[in-house]
Amino acid sequence: xxxxxxxxxxxxxxxxxxxxxxxxxxxxxxxxxxxxxxxxxxxxxxxxxxxxxxxxxxxxxxxxxxxxxxxxxxxxxxxxxxxxxxxxxxxxxxxxxxxxxxxxxxxxxxxxxxxxxxxxxxxxxxxxxxxxxxxxxxxxxxxxxxxxxxxxxxxxxxxxxxxxxxxxxxxxxxxxxxxxxxxxxxxxxxxxxxxxxxxxxxxxxxxxxxxxxxxxx
Numbered sequence: 322x323x324x325x326x327x328x329x330x331x332x333x334x335x336x337x338x339x340x341x342x343x344x345x346x347x348x349x350x351x352x353x354x355x356x357x358x359x360x361x362x363x364x365x366x367x368x369x370x371x372x373x374x375x376x377x378x379x380x381x382x383x384x385x386x387x388x389x390x391x392x393x394x395x396x397x398x399x400x401x402x403x404x405x406x407x408x409x410x411x412x413x414x415x416x417x418x419x420x421x422x423x424x425x426x427x428x429x430x431x432x433x434x435x436x437x438x439x440x441x442x443x444x445x446x447x448x449x450x451x452x453x454x455x456x457x458x459x460x461x462x463x464x465x466x467x468x469x470x471x472x473x474x475x476x477x478x479x480x481x482x483x484x485x486x487x488x489x490x491x492x493x494x495x496x497x498x499x500x501x502x503x504x505x506x507x508x509x510x511x512x513x514x515x516x517x518x519x520x521x522x523x524x525x526x527x528x529x530x531x532x533x534x535x536x537x538x
Contacts, residue, residue, distance in 0.1 A: 388428060
């Protein structure tokens with residue numbers, strides 16, 4: 322993720338997601354990750370692996386040469402994506418791509434990203450909306466305390482991403498961080514889901530319980 326100036330999306334009130342019946346919810350969602358293999362995903366298997374039921378990317382022992390992404394082979398347009406993510410190490414930057422495309426003959430992808438970690442300018446960017454390799458800026462972010470008050474450092478955090486039409490919403494541990502409407506009608510609404518490990522200092526991003534429900538337009 323490259324950082325340039327961004328606009329602030331303010332929330333007057335926290336939008337807290339209502340509790341969901343787990344059994345009913347799971348019946349409506351499809352698993353994107355079987356917990357054992359990387360079937361249905363493509364990327365550098367030297368950097369992405371399965372450990373204890375989670376997809377683990379990067380290394381806590383050595384630097385990451387460049388941004389890398391593990392992407393679904395299938396594309397999605399309107400959906401709700403839920404997963405748990407954890408980030409450790411000095412690099413402290415990763416993210417979840419959606420409505421994204423691989424750049425031909427390049428390690429990068431282009432598209433929306435639910436960000437994770439920190440930057441030199443911001444201490445906590447968990448649940449912020451970034452535009453990877455396109456506008457290269459934060460498209461929406463919450464008030465400063467929203468992320469800090471609900472983020473679990475060095476632990477699993479629940480992320481929920483909902484895309485329907487031009488509207489994109491993100492929740493971190495049940496608290497809404499983003500409610501964004503895309504104004505540029507030229508931008509594709511269909512693309513892959515991707516898991517990022519950011520290039521830089523040693524770090525390890527882990528993802529598990531990845532499930533998706535496709536929605537009507």
